[in-house]
Amino acid sequence: MRSAISPLFLSSIFASWALLRAADGGPQSLAGFATESTKAQLAVEQRFDAQLRADDQKEWMEQMASAPNHVGSPHDKVNAEFLLAKYKEWGWDARVEEFEVLYPTPKKTVVELVAPQKFAAKLQEPAVAGDRTSTQVADELPPYHAFAADGDVTAELVYVNQGMPDDYKELAQNGIDVKGRIVIVRYGGGWRGLKPKFAYEHGAVGCIIYSDPRDDGYGAGDAYPKGAFRPADGVQRGSVLDMPVYPGDPLTPDVGATKEAKRLAIKDARTILKIPVLPISHADALPLLAALDGEVVPEKWRGALPITYHFGPGPAKVHLSVQSEWTLKTARDVIAVMKGSEHPDEWVLRGNHFDGWVFGASDPLSGQVALMAEAKAIGALARDGWRPKRTLVYCSWDAEEPGLLGSTEWAEAHAAELQQKAVLYLNSDGNERGFLHASGSHALQTLVNQAADSVIDPQTKATVLKRQRAKLIVGATASDTSEEMKRIGKLVAAGGTPPLGALGAGSDYTAFIDHLGIASLNIGFGGEGDTGGVYHSAYDSFDHFTRFGDPGFAYGVALSQTAGRVMLRMANADVLPHMTDSFHETVAQYATELHKLADTMRENTEQMHRVLDEKLHALAADPTKTSRPPEREAAVPVLNFAPLDNALLRLKKSTRTFDDAMTTAQKTGLKFDAAKRTGINATLRALEQTLLDPAGLPGRDWFRHMIYAPGLKTGYGAKTLPGIREAIEDRRWQDAEKFSVAVANALGRYCDALDNAGAALKSRN
Numbered sequence: 221m222r223s224a225i226s227p228l229f230l231s232s233i234f235a236s237w238a239l240l241r242a243a244d245g246g247p248q249s250l251a252g253f254a255t256e257s258t259k260a261q262l263a264v265e266q267r268f269d270a271q272l273r274a275d276d277q278k279e280w281m282e283q284m285a286s287a288p289n290h291v292g293s294p295h296d297k298v299n300a301e302f303l304l305a306k307y308k309e310w311g312w313d314a315r316v317e318e319f320e321v322l323y324p325t326p327k328k329t330v331v332e333l334v335a336p337q338k339f340a341a342k343l344q345e346p347a348v349a350g351d352r353t354s355t356q357v358a359d360e361l362p363p364y365h366a367f368a369a370d371g372d373v374t375a376e377l378v379y380v381n382q383g384m385p386d387d388y389k390e391l392a393q394n395g396i397d398v399k400g401r402i403v404i405v406r407y408g409g410g411w412r413g414l415k416p417k418f419a420y421e422h423g424a425v426g427c428i429i430y431s432d433p434r435d436d437g438y439g440a441g442d443a444y445p446k447g448a449f450r451p452a453d454g455v456q457r458g459s460v461l462d463m464p465v466y467p468g469d470p471l472t473p474d475v476g477a478t479k480e481a482k483r484l485a486i487k488d489a490r491t492i493l494k495i496p497v498l499p500i501s502h503a504d505a506l507p508l509l510a511a512l513d514g515e516v517v518p519e520k521w522r523g524a525l526p527i528t529y530h531f532g533p534g535p536a537k538v539h540l541s542v543q544s545e546w547t548l549k550t551a552r553d554v555i556a557v558m559k560g561s562e563h564p565d566e567w568v569l570r571g572n573h574f575d576g577w578v579f580g581a582s583d584p585l586s587g588q589v590a591l592m593a594e595a596k597a598i599g600a601l602a603r604d605g606w607r608p609k610r611t612l613v614y615c616s617w618d619a620e621e622p623g624l625l626g627s628t629e630w631a632e633a634h635a636a637e638l639q640q641k642a643v644l645y646l647n648s649d650g651n652e653r654g655f656l657h658a659s660g661s662h663a664l665q666t667l668v669n670q671a672a673d674s675v676i677d678p679q680t681k682a683t684v685l686k687r688q689r690a691k692l693i694v695g696a697t698a699s700d701t702s703e704e705m706k707r708i709g710k711l712v713a714a715g716g717t718p719p720l721g722a723l724g725a726g727s728d729y730t731a732f733i734d735h736l737g738i739a740s741l742n743i744g745f746g747g748e749g750d751t752g753g754v755y756h757s758a759y760d761s762f763d764h765f766t767r768f769g770d771p772g773f774a775y776g777v778a779l780s781q782t783a784g785r786v787m788l789r790m791a792n793a794d795v796l797p798h799m800t801d802s803f804h805e806t807v808a809q810y811a812t813e814l815h816k817l818a819d820t821m822r823e824n825t826e827q828m829h830r831v832l833d834e835k836l837h838a839l840a841a842d843p844t845k846t847s848r849p850p851e852r853e854a855a856v857p858v859l860n861f862a863p864l865d866n867a868l869l870r871l872k873k874s875t876r877t878f879d880d881a882m883t884t885a886q887k888t889g890l891k892f893d894a895a896k897r898t899g900i901n902a903t904l905r906a907l908e909q910t911l912l913d914p915a916g917l918p919g920r921d922w923f924r925h926m927i928y929a930p931g932l933k934t935g936y937g938a939k940t941l942p943g944i945r946e947a948i949e950d951r952r953w954q955d956a957e958k959f960s961v962a963v964a965n966a967l968g969r970y971c972d973a974l975d976n977a978g979a980a981l982k983s984r985n
């Protein structure tokens with residue numbers, strides 16, 4: 221799984237970074253490195269690059285994507301053994317760690333129209349000309365949603381657009397209720413798992429999710445095999461586990477799902493869905509949607525199928541049935557370690573999953589083979605006598621697709637040691653032709669940008685950083701761009717560096733950053749490979765990927781180079797390369813957004829009250845159609861964000877002082893005695909953990925980070941300052957003020973740590 225390219229929420233002009241650059245634009249020194257160690261580091265990176273072969277990545281992908289590799293499949297096990305053998309061959313100390321996770325697999329799936337006429341959905345993806353693996357239909361799981369409830373229901377059908385909260389408001393205004401009915405919704409607008417959850421909360425008894433051709437089929441581009449986009453029978457599988465509550469094995473929250481672990485009963489697991497749900501293709505959706513009557517839906521609800529879209533309910537009546545086998549399956553994480561020569565108890569972690577929904581070429585193997593190439597290259601350096609100063613831990617995760625099971629269980633099983641030792645978790649997932657996107661802990665923005673500044677984009681021969689900047693600046697000039705992208709474009713055009721996005725959920729970094737407070741990054745290339753049209757389908761194959769995703773694997777090599785630099789620099793830096801001004805700029809921007817959000821909500825609510833009080837709604841509506849006034853919502857009071865605003869004043873001062881101390885120390889060669897250096901690094905290693913609040917977020921205490929979280933009502937998308945933001949959105953005013961204090965306290969702890977590290981950097985010994 222992977223989310224769409226993260227929206228870039230934030231930015232900063234990076235003064236300290238500019239100081240580290242030479243006049244010719246090339247890197248003069250690397251954050252965290254003394255001058256003489258910079259030279260040695262750049263030499264190691266050249267040797268690392270020389271080991272990378274695009275053909276390796278191609279060969280590994282062809283092998284690993286040659287049969288269905290979902291959790292529990294024979295080929296998934298073969299791939300784990302293949303990875304283990306490779307890591308060992310390359311000189312790593314490698315092992316498989318097994319977890320027993322709940323993973324339901326479908327025994328029976330049915331979608332059929334029973335009235336006004338009969339139609340049985342195919343629920344299969346047939347072979348496609350020129351796609352060699354697509355003939356292996358018998359070995360695939362049928363398209364389904366992992367962690368849907370078992371159920372057999374027959375009811376009237378209602379179309380609810382993307383099935384998100386605003387769609388239900390619109391439906392209510394049209395006088396339609398989904399209670400006791402089956403909803404059909406299209407993909408898009410928010411994470412898939414929320415669609416059946418909201419349907420259930422509104423009283424629906426079943427949910428069908430289809431891929432509308434407008435979004436990733438013939439409405440977006442030529443369908444596969446002519447082009448890259450979703451063919452008529454293509455289905456997007458996926459998990460509907462309630463991951464914004466907690467990801468990982470639903471039966472073992474907070475602890476690793478080892479054989480002996482204490483397990484919840486399935487009925488007590490909060491993250492398992494309560495109604496049956498299935499994904500279908502647009503070929504299967506067409507007869508269902510065509511059989512709906514009632515009012516015509518609003519324009520923004522319409523897709524690209526050759527019909528007039530109606531709400532229903534009925535006369536279409538649908539039979540939906542899902543029965544799964546609810547057993548534990550073995551997840552096999554492959555963990556490879558190369559011990560650090562100077563700081564063996566400081567760990568730099570790298571991860572990507574290897575389980576797919578079917579063949580998983582793009583998602584996840586395109587990222588997995590780039591990670592393997594890094595491990596092979598580092599192994600070759602080690603054979604020549606080189607050693608990383610800190611310990612490198614390469615993790616090939618199993619069981620990501622059903623709900624981040626492999627990485628979450630491993631992180632929970634090793635929580636205490638990880639919080640003690642980890643300095644970074646670097647994640648990737650699907651990778652394709654295009655632009656670098658990077659999200660994560662904002663104190664590491666300089667590290668990422670410096671890496672991107674030294675990797676060459678395969679298509680344009682400019683640096684990856686230059687291409688990314690050009691994209692942001694050009695994108696900001698488009699007439700339909702968002703205010704946020706305009707703001708970022710302007711900042712980058714004025715000389716700022718591309719900002720990191722905020723991490724939500726959707727890949728294996730979630731447990732590391734949100735639960736354990738380990739500084740994390742997620743990187744990858746994308747935007748030009750058009751793999752979205754086969755996302756989570758049987759057509760996400762080696763043949764598709766090598767035609768459209770990344771022919772020649774040049775971007776696989778670019779990912780290895782970029783991730784490799786981040787890993788090797790983090791492993792060898794004299795002082796951990798944190799530059800914190802971008803963190804302050806980012807959080808200040810989030811706070812500005814929160815003030816604006818509350819103000820806008822207040823104005824909109826006042827306006828709505830006027831509409832209701834003066835009965836304007838009835839006057840403005842078409843009298844021949846059903847139209848109900850919106851629900852009256854409570855007025856928005858003035859909220860006290862003073863604790864947050866004051867914490868930001870201190871954060872500004874502390875980050876500037878720390879960055880200045882770091883820049884000065886670097887100019888004078890980072891000459892500290894070993895004890896002092898160890899102290900500074902220990903403080904920086906634990907810096908991200910100061911942002912955790914052990915009480916966690918309301919209703920989901922597994923999520924403890926006060927700055928970033930996946931949205932409870934958006935899923936993959938990040939909610940920044942989530943305790944405050946979601947409280948405002950849900951009109952929980954007391955919580956909004958309570959979390960303004962909790963965030964302020966977290967920022968206070970962050971400043972205390974920075975002030976300590978800054979003081980140590982300044983004092984000579």
Ligand SMILES: [Zn+2]
Pocket residue numbers: 221222573583584620649650727
């Ligand atoms: Zn993935």
